[in-house]
Structure formats: C-alpha cells, structure tokens
Amino acid sequence: MSTPLEKTVVDPFGTTVVEDYDHLYEEFGIEPFRPLLDQVPKPSMYMRRNVIFGHRDFQRILDTIKRQDDFAVMSGIKPTGEFHLGTLMTAREVIYFQRQGATAFYCIADVEAYEDNKIPFEKSERIAVGNVADLLALGFDPAKGYIYRQSKEERVKDLAIIFGGGVTLSTMTAIYGERHIGLYLSALIQAGDILMPQLQDFHGPKPTVVPVGVDQDPHLRLTRDLANKFSRKYNFIPPSSTLHKIMKGLDGSPKMSKRNPMSYFTLNEKPESISKKISEAFTGGRATVEEQHKLGGIPEICPIYELCMYQFVEDDEQIIKTYNECRSGDLLCGEHKDRATKIVLDFVKEHRRKRQKCLDTARDILQIS
Amino acid sequence: MSTPLEKTVVDPFGTTVVEDYDHLYEEFGIEPFRPLLDQVPKPSMYMRRNVIFGHRDFQRILDTIKRQDDFAVMSGIKPTGEFHLGTLMTAREVIYFQRQGATAFYCIADVEAYEDNKIPFEKSERIAVGNVADLLALGFDPAKGYIYRQSKEERVKDLAIIFGGGVTLSTMTAIYGERHIGLYLSALIQAGDILMPQLQDFHGPKPTVVPVGVDQDPHLRLTRDLANKFSRKYNFIPPSSTLHKIMKGLDGSPKMSKRNPMSYFTLNEKPESISKKISEAFTGGRATVEEQHKLGGIPEICPIYELCMYQFVEDDEQIIKTYNECRSGDLLCGEHKDRATKIVLDFVKEHRRKRQKCLDTARDILQIS
Numbered sequence: 001m002s003t004p005l006e007k008t009v010v011d012p013f014g015t016t017v018v019e020d021y022d023h024l025y026e027e028f029g030i031e032p033f034r035p036l037l038d039q040v041p042k043p044s045m046y047m048r049r050n051v052i053f054g055h056r057d058f059q060r061i062l063d064t065i066k067r068q069d070d071f072a073v074m075s076g077i078k079p080t081g082e083f084h085l086g087t088l089m090t091a092r093e094v095i096y097f098q099r100q101g102a103t104a105f106y107c108i109a110d111v112e113a114y115e116d117n118k119i120p121f122e123k124s125e126r127i128a129v130g131n132v133a134d135l136l137a138l139g140f141d142p143a144k145g146y147i148y149r150q151s152k153e154e155r156v157k158d159l160a161i162i163f164g165g166g167v168t169l170s171t172m173t174a175i176y177g178e179r180h181i182g183l184y185l186s187a188l189i190q191a192g193d194i195l196m197p198q199l200q201d202f203h204g205p206k207p208t209v210v211p212v213g214v215d216q217d218p219h220l221r222l223t224r225d226l227a228n229k230f231s232r233k234y235n236f237i238p239p240s241s242t243l244h245k246i247m248k249g250l251d252g253s254p255k256m257s258k259r260n261p262m263s264y265f266t267l268n269e270k271p272e273s274i275s276k277k278i279s280e281a282f283t284g285g286r287a288t289v290e291e292q293h294k295l296g297g298i299p300e301i302c303p304i305y306e307l308c309m310y311q312f313v314e315d316d317e318q319i320i321k322t323y324n325e326c327r328s329g330d331l332l333c334g335e336h337k338d339r340a341t342k343i344v345l346d347f348v349k350e351h352r353r354k355r356q357k358c359l360d361t362a363r364d365i366l367q368i369s
Numbered sequence: 370m371s372t373p374l375e376k377t378v379v380d381p382f383g384t385t386v387v388e389d390y391d392h393l394y395e396e397f398g399i400e401p402f403r404p405l406l407d408q409v410p411k412p413s414m415y416m417r418r419n420v421i422f423g424h425r426d427f428q429r430i431l432d433t434i435k436r437q438d439d440f441a442v443m444s445g446i447k448p449t450g451e452f453h454l455g456t457l458m459t460a461r462e463v464i465y466f467q468r469q470g471a472t473a474f475y476c477i478a479d480v481e482a483y484e485d486n487k488i489p490f491e492k493s494e495r496i497a498v499g500n501v502a503d504l505l506a507l508g509f510d511p512a513k514g515y516i517y518r519q520s521k522e523e524r525v526k527d528l529a530i531i532f533g534g535g536v537t538l539s540t541m542t543a544i545y546g547e548r549h550i551g552l553y554l555s556a557l558i559q560a561g562d563i564l565m566p567q568l569q570d571f572h573g574p575k576p577t578v579v580p581v582g583v584d585q586d587p588h589l590r591l592t593r594d595l596a597n598k599f600s601r602k603y604n605f606i607p608p609s610s611t612l613h614k615i616m617k618g619l620d621g622s623p624k625m626s627k628r629n630p631m632s633y634f635t636l637n638e639k640p641e642s643i644s645k646k647i648s649e650a651f652t653g654g655r656a657t658v659e660e661q662h663k664l665g666g667i668p669e670i671c672p673i674y675e676l677c678m679y680q681f682v683e684d685d686e687q688i689i690k691t692y693n694e695c696r697s698g699d700l701l702c703g704e705h706k707d708r709a710t711k712i713v714l715d716f717v718k719e720h721r722r723k724r725q726k727c728l729d730t731a732r733d734i735l736q737i738s
C-alpha cells in the first residue's frame with residue numbers, strides 16, 4: 001500500500017521539483033508522520049494511508065489532545081476557483097481536527113489570490129461564497145470555528161505589519177524567489193493567519209496544527225521563525241503542521257494544475273466532464289489486455305488508484321482489495337475507471353445537494369449580500 | 370538672499386549625499402519652483418525664499434486654486450520623538466495649504482516608525498499625542514482636515530495591499546536599497562497615505578499636493594508611478610509635490626540629525642538647552658573680530674542665518690537687512706546668536722503655551738485615553 005518515491009513541488013508559488021519525499025526529511029527538517037501513527041486516537045484516512053507523510057512538531061498536538069487541552073487547527077483556501085481535490089483534502093483535514101476538539105480557523109486567502117493570481121477582490125468575494133458552502137457541506141461546524149477573509153481581518157493585516165520588521169529580503173527571496181512586493185506581503189499575511197488563533201482575542205497562545213500540502217511547507221517554516229522572533233511579545237507557540245502528498249494529475253502529469261484542465265476536476269464540474277476526464281486518464285496499466293493479465297497493473301503510478309486511495313474510498317479493506325486485484329492483473333483499467341467514476345459521481349451529486357443548502361449560510365458568514 | 374549649492378540627501382531612509390540641487394532637476398525630474406512663484410496668490414515664506422526650491426506637477430495645484438476647485442494637501446510625521454525644525458516646516462506647509470482652501474490630511478506614520486525605527490506602537494501612540502498637539506498649536510484646523518494613524522486607518526492598509534501587486538522588487542531595491550520586508554511594506558503604506566485623499570470616501574479623485582523635504586521625494590516618485598498604474602480602477606490624479614531644502618545642522622553638519630544632539634533642537638526642549646546649542650553653533654564668521662569687520666561674514670554657510678531665514682523671521686525686509694549687516698561685517702556672530710536665541714525662545718515659549726491647551730484635543734483626535 002506504500003507509494004513509490006515520486007516527484008513533488010516545494011515552492012508554493014512555483015514549480016521547484018524535488019526528487020522524493022525522503023529528500024524533504026533531510027533538507028528541510030520535515031519529520032516522517034508514520035512513527036506517530038500509533039499515538040493518534042482516531043487516525044484519519046489520510047494518516048492511515050501515509051498521504052499525510054510528514055509533519056513539524058506534531059507531537060505537541062498529540063500531547064495536547066491527550067491532556068484534553070485547548071488547541072487550534074488552521075488552514076484555508078485561495079479563492080481562485082471551485083473546490084478541487086487539493087482544497088478538498090485540506091478542508092477534510094481541518095474538519096477532522098475540529099472533530100478531535102480543535103477550534104477551527106479557515107481562511108479565505110483573498111489577498112494571496114490578488115497578489116499571486118491577480119484576482120480582484122470583487123471577483124474573489126463571489127468565488128469565496130461557493131468555497132465556504134463547499135466547506136460547510138463537507139461538515140465544517142461554524143459554531144466551533146471561524147471563517148474569514150484576509151482582506152477583512154484587521155488582526156491578520158496588523159500581524160503582517162508587525163512581522164514585516166522581522167523578515168529580511170534575503171529570507172524572502174530564498175523562499176519565494178524574486179517576486180513583486182505584494183507577494184512578500186501576502187506571505188506575511190499568511191503568517192498572520194497562522195498565528196492569529198494564538199492572540200488573546202481567541203484565548204491564545206495555544207498549540208495550533210496547520211494541515212497543508214507539502215508545497216505549502218515554506219510558509220510554515222517562515223511562520224515558525226516568526227513565532228520564535230516575536231515570542232517575547234506574544235508568547236507564540238511555534239505552529240505544528242501535518243504535510244500531505246500532492247496528488248498526481250489524472251493525465252499522468254506530476255501535479256494537478258489549472259493550466260492543464262485534463263489533469264483535475266472540481267467538485268462543481270458537470271458529471272459528463274468528470275466522467276470524460278476519468279475515462280481518458282493515464283493509468284498504471286499495460287499496453288495490452290494480455291500483458292495486463294500476465295504482468296498485472298502498477299497501482300503505484302496510477303492516478304485512478306490514487307483518486308480512490310487518497311480521496312474517495314473510505315474503507316481500507318476495499319483499497320487493499322483493489323490494490324491486489326490490480327497487481328494480480330484481475331482488474332483491468334477500464335473496469336477500474338468505471339468503478340471510480342461511479343464512486344466520484346455519487347459523491348459529487350450528494351455533495352452538491354448539501355452545498356446548495358449551505359450557500360445562504362456561507363453568504364452570512366462572509367457578510368456578503 | 371539665495372543660498373549656495375549645498376550637499377543634501379535624497380534617500381529617505383539613508384544618507385546618500387548628492388552634490389547640489391541642480392543635480393536633482395536633471396537626474397530625478399524635479400522642476401524648479403521659482404518660475405511658478407508669480408502665479409501663487411499668497412506665497413508662503415518658504416516659497417518666497419526659495420526654501421521650497423522644487424516641485425512636481427505643482428502647476429496643477431495652481432490651476433485648481435485659480436478655478437476654486439477642491440484639492441487636498443497631505444503630509445505627516447513619523448512619531449519617533451518631539452517636533453523639530455524639519456517637522457515644523459512640513460506642518461507649516463500643510464497649514465499654509467489648508468488656509469488656501471485645501472482639505473488637509475496629516476498622517477501619523479506609526480507603521481514607518483515601527484518598521485524603520487523599531488518604535489513599538491505603544492510608544493509611538495504616546496509620542497503622537499504630543500506631535501498632534503504641536504500641529505494644532507501651529508494652527509492646523511481639525512474641522513477642515515483629517516489626522517490619523519497609519520496603523521488604525523484601514524483604507525491606507527488596504528491600498529498598500531492593492532499597490533503591492535504593482536511594485537517589483539527591483540523598483541523597491543532601487544529606491545530603498547536592500548532592507549527588511551517591513552520597510553518596503555511601510556513604503557506601500559505611505560503611497561496609500563498619499564492617495565487616500567483621492568478615494569470616494571473623501572470625495573476624490575482630486576488634485577493633491579504633498580509638501581515634503583527633498584529627502585522624501587523617492588516616496589513621491591513611487592506614488593506617482595502607482596497612481597498611474599492603478600488609474601483605471603481609481604481614477605487617481607498623480608499627486609503634486611513641493612520640495613523644500615533640508616536645513617544644515619547647527620554644528621555645521623550637512624543635516625540635522627538625532628544621532629548628533631548639538632545639530633538640532635526640538636520645540637519642547639528646555640530653553641537653556643536651546644540657548645546653549647545656538648550659542649555654540651557653527652557660523653559663517655571669520656577667525657577674528659578684526660577679520661570679520663574687514664571681510665564680512667558668509668551668511669550662505671551659516672546655520673544661524675539659516676535658522677532665521679528658513680524658520681523664525683517672518684519679515685523679508687528684516688532678513689535682507691541681517692544679510693547685508695553680516696556681509697558688510699557690521700554684525701558679529703555673537704550678536705546674531707543673541708538675537709536668534711531671543712527670537713527662538715520667544716517663539717518656543719508661546720508655542721508651548723498653546724500646545725498645552727491642545728493636548729486633550731489631540732488625545733480625542735487620536736482616540737487615545
């Protein structure tokens with residue numbers, strides 16, 4: 001059930017490809033998650049399957065849960081479009097920790113959407129309504145959390161101003177490269193997002209876990225540095241993180257990407273479009289049916305297998321069964337694609353039904369009329 | 370009555386010395402002010418004496434005054450300490466334009482004080498109360514103006530976020546050198562200050578004049594660029610400026626500086642301390658009384674002459690008389706220092722009396738209890 005070493009990305013704003021995850025442990029000080037698994041009271045699907053493969057300081061969160069002390073979970077979305085499989089993963093992680101007792105903070109990163117993607121605030125505001133409805137439909141409990149837009153949250157902007165005095169230009173260019181100033185500003189604002197749960201307004205300081213894709217790790221490193229630099233003033237506890245792997249593109253590309261529409265789908269895409277993308281996806285299958293029966297498929301490189309394993313099949317037994325069927329050559333790619341399509345479309349249909357009911361609440365939460 | 374070419378500074382955060390003001394005309398596109406003087410309905414002392422020696426786009430302001438249309442004046446203070454002769458000059462310029470009909474904006478640049486001088490907001494808040502009392506005592510009419518702190522003015526912070534997307538790293542390093550990110554952020558916030566008067570909230574867009582020392586010109590260049598870049602969204606009119614010369618240090622150093630206490634005094638310094646600094650000041654006098662009688666003094670290089678001419682003697686005839694007395698050798702430096710001391714101390718005494726009465730209003734304006 002383990003996945004092979006694979007290429008991934010560690011620059012949240014670019015595409016610096018590194019060779020494998022082991023590399024990350026050595027070079028960036030990310031710890032492997034697996035050794036902590038036994039201590040997690042109710043490990044999530046992502047944890048069980050090593051999709052969450054790494055962490056920073058997660059022992060602190062486990063200790064806090066054991067002691068039944070307060071903690072926070074914080075993550076968010078850049079409102080550039082509909083929920084896709086990456087934002088789905090983060091949202092589910094936030095909801096998971098919320099159910100484990102964390103106060104949940106979910107940030108609509110509209111400043112980053114503006115600075116990094118040139119999305120005007122008038123546009124990201126509309127997109128955010130849908131994003132929040134998705135989050136609520138997935139089970140986020142607004143009574144035990146706080147959903148906000150960066151552009152409207154003065155505490156976050158004020159923290160960014162405070163943090164600005166503690167970040168040298170060379171730190172910024174080392175992490176983000178030579179970019180326009182707004183991008184660096186949005187990185188400071190993101191540090192504000194991550195540390196805001198620790199302000200007195202939210203009964204901080206307190207341990208905070210930030211579940212993110214490994215491509216977001218640089219933000220965490222920056223924020224942990226800032227937490228230390230400003231600890232005397234704020235008593236910040238350096239935030240912990242869990243790091244999940246990045247899904248491959250359906251078309252076999254290393255990463256799902258908007259620039260490549262066949263590599264991904266959104267939760268609000270037409271069913272026919274989703275079906276088509278799955279049916280045309282790259283797989284770990286062989287050149288001919290005969291070869292496949294003889295040699296078996298290679299689930300380790302298969303986006304369809306990944307789709308089920310990462311996201312859409314909750315039952316571990318079922319996943320193991322599929323893995324073995326594929327390896328043995330009993331399961332052909334067409335059949336697997338049909339199964340996956342059904343599972344995905346069932347999920348999407350049900351999700352959309354729930355989402356529709358959440359739109360008004362989303363507007364209320366975002367104070368958008 | 371003209372001053373000689375002299376060394377000055379064009380880096381608001383540093384000390385890049387340039388050789389003369391003519392240089393500024395050529396290199397930075399600053400226009401000489403003198404040719405516009407005849408068009409100014411009631412020229413200020415600074416204008417008449419070429420202390421305001423340069424401008425950008427000031428014709429636009431003159432045309433606006435002629436048409437009796439709305440315009441704004443905007444400047445401010447970095448709350449790092451008491452009012453000194455530099456902030457006195459800017460404050461008087463703002464008040465001058467307010468009396469010519471401009472809506473006056475006066476910014477307490479507490480974000481810049483934090484980013485550039487590491488002054489915590491708790492401290493700059495206390496300093497700002499005194500600064501605003503000084504401004505009011507000098508004649509600023511709060512009913513026809515808006516005094517605010519950067520850290521509390523969301524419109525300014527939001528403009529900074531918008532502008533961030535329009536400034537490359539190389540623009541920033543070209544203007545400010547390699548600094549920490551907070552400093553660049555404070556430059557964006559300052560651009561926000563300068564353009565805020567043009568928002569709809571303040572019945573903008575409208576022509577705005579920013580009276581500053583020549584060392585602040587880089588902010589203006591950046592802001593004029595941003596006004597053009599974001600003109601489609603906001604209809605900004607590029608702000609105009611007047612540029613005044615920087616006073617020499619009393620000790621003969623090229624610029625008054627906090628690092629050098631004998632080079633300057635504040636409006637709230639003890640009279641004995643001010644007396645002492647004036648009496649020990651560098652002058653344009655000769656080595657002996659005899660030589661002085663024979664050759665005359667050199668007012669062009671004399672900080673005492675500058676003190677009177679720039680700031681404390683309102684009557685032009687009086688200044689011309691002093692200039693001639695000095696040049697002819699009739700006026701000795703000791704005598705001139707005594708006269709200057711009396712004028713300065715009389716002013717300071719009266720100012721402090723008025724200032725004391727303005728402290729409560731200042732606290733109200735800044736919403737500080």
